[in-house]
Amino acid sequence: MENQTIISAQGVNFWYGDYHALRDISLDMEAHTVTAFIGPSGCGKSTFLRLLNRMNDLVDGARLEGRILIEGEDIYARGVMVDELRKRVGMVFQKPNPFPKTIFENIAYGLRVNGVRDKAFIESRVEESLKGAALWGEVKDKLKKPAFELSGGQQQRLCIARALAVQPSILLMDEPASALDPISTSKIEELIYELKTEYTIVIVTHNMQQAARVSDRTAFFYLGELIEYDETKKIFLNPEKAQTQNYITGRFG
Amino acid sequence: MKQTEIEIKALKSRLADMWSLVEQQVRKSFEAVTAFDQDLAHEIISREKSVNAQELVVDHHCENFIALFNPVAVDLRFVLSLLKINNNLERIGDFAESIALFVAHNQTKAIAPELAKQLQLKRMFDTVLKMMEQARTALAKEDSRLASRVLGLDDVVDLIHRDAVPVLAAYITAHPDETVEVMGIHNVVRRVERMGDRLSNIAEDVVFYVDAKELRHTAYTQLPKEEKN
Ligand SMILES: Nc1ncnc2c1ncn2[C@@H]1O[C@H](COP(=O)(O)OP(=O)(O)O)[C@@H](O)[C@H]1O
Numbered sequence A: 001m002e003n004q005t006i007i008s009a010q011g012v013n014f015w016y017g018d019y020h021a022l023r024d025i026s027l028d029m030e031a032h033t034v035t036a037f038i039g040p041s042g043c044g045k046s047t048f049l050r051l052l053n054r055m056n057d058l059v060d061g062a063r064l065e066g067r068i069l070i071e072g073e074d075i076y077a078r079g080v081m082v083d084e085l086r087k088r089v090g091m092v093f094q095k096p097n098p099f100p101k102t103i104f105e106n107i108a109y110g111l112r113v114n115g116v117r118d119k120a121f122i123e124s125r126v127e128e129s130l131k132g133a134a135l136w137g138e139v140k141d142k143l144k145k146p147a148f149e150l151s152g153g154q155q156q157r158l159c160i161a162r163a164l165a166v167q168p169s170i171l172l173m174d175e176p177a178s179a180l181d182p183i184s185t186s187k188i189e190e191l192i193y194e195l196k197t198e199y200t201i202v203i204v205t206h207n208m209q210q211a212a213r214v215s216d217r218t219a220f221f222y223l224g225e226l227i228e229y230d231e232t233k234k235i236f237l238n239p240e241k242a243q244t245q246n247y248i249t250g251r252f253g
Numbered sequence B: 001m002k003q004t005e006i007e008i009k010a011l012k013s014r015l016a017d018m019w020s021l022v023e024q025q026v027r028k029s030f031e032a033v034t035a036f037d038q039d040l041a042h043e044i045i046s047r048e049k050s051v052n053a054q055e056l057v058v059d060h061h062c063e064n065f066i067a068l069f070n071p072v073a074v075d076l077r078f079v080l081s082l083l084k085i086n087n088n089l090e091r092i093g094d095f096a097e098s099i100a101l102f103v104a105h106n107q108t109k110a111i112a113p114e115l116a117k118q119l120q121l122k123r124m125f126d127t128v129l130k131m132m133e134q135a136r137t138a139l140a141k142e143d144s145r146l147a148s149r150v151l152g153l154d155d156v157v158d159l160i161h162r163d164a165v166p167v168l169a170a171y172i173t174a175h176p177d178e179t180v181e182v183m184g185i186h187n188v189v190r191r192v193e194r195m196g197d198r199l200s201n202i203a204e205d206v207v208f209y210v211d212a213k214e215l216r217h218t219a220y221t222q223l224p225k226e227e228k229n
């Protein structure tokens, strides 16, 4: 497997108005790995994740310094098309947020928005994406049913399928399992293992054991700073920093 | 105090109980064989059951701690080393028991003073007890330097053990009628040497817990010089 940096943050600082939310963050992530972001609420995990596909662009008074390169390209450089970027960098949120449409349409929609008209192509891509999200078997006979009839865990996998449909190389997940029961959670975790062969995954999670189970590398954030970033095995057996140790062992504060 | 810390404290105190039990067994086994005290030997033999029971208690609590608390980092290293230390202590208890069995069933008289002297038995026993003491303090104080000194003491024990063979051979030549008894004494010396090995393992477990450094299978000679005495 290639050891190729696919995401590179270099000296990133970020403000919401006067609030300095991220402080001098630099880290590289390799292709086909899972990176977990952990840290107490409000430490900037989601903010950093959202910077990776420019989801913070529309926030009033937001300001970014530093560079974020994806596949070698500065995604905040002039002339970068945000829609194109988001095709390469998909996102899945904490609460499953399917469109109020059929299961089929939830996935087809994104393709149509991107100008795909070929019916046969759309059908095959829908099937592929649902298979990719390990949902096909459960929904293949009810593609015309409303997405809201699915369970929470199925809806979340539908959202993953929707993200996969436009064939991104990177998948960002912000607490994708925190609203799910243990069985649905373990399905999402299984899926992450499988997706890793084709995608690069960045996941924010509050569940320490989940970070330990699914990720190759773990980044610990605290008060807007990146305190420690290392192999997950290292972080969970022998972290370098006392703050990391205190956090993951529950001795914080 | 956080619940995890309360549990860790409780685990430490259960291991301390185990440690005291085993230390007493070892101390008594040395006394029994030195003084040819068969009553004491029988006491050790009947105590062995409590050692085994205490091992299970510690094991059981470690398992619960892992299952319920999902320990990570220093807590994970702690509980992993504790499991190994506990197991090593139990083995040391076994060695004390087999020394006691020799005294109770096969020894017929006190070890001849000149033989005991040539075998450096007292020095060997004292060194093992010192290792036991140092390893215990190293764990309590989370002192990996002290733990690595235990490894140095084990070298002393190994040398005494190695030197015992020619001494015993010479003694048998001089006292052929005591051959069986002397072979029993050789077994005692071997058990004591094995205690030293187990104490070295324990010291390595302490180092792993404190420093996350894996000493196992690295030659002792690779340790920094100052740690070798
Ligand atoms: N849109 C926003 N406007 C102003 N402040 C925000 C906004 N989003 C997040 N913040 C603040 O930035 C900090 C980091 O938030 P966030 O990245 O969501 O943390 P995390 O995901 O680690 O819980 C918090 O103090 C939060 O209140």
Ligand SMILES: [Mg+2]
Binding pocket: A045, A046, A047, A174, A204
């Ligand atoms: Mg968040």
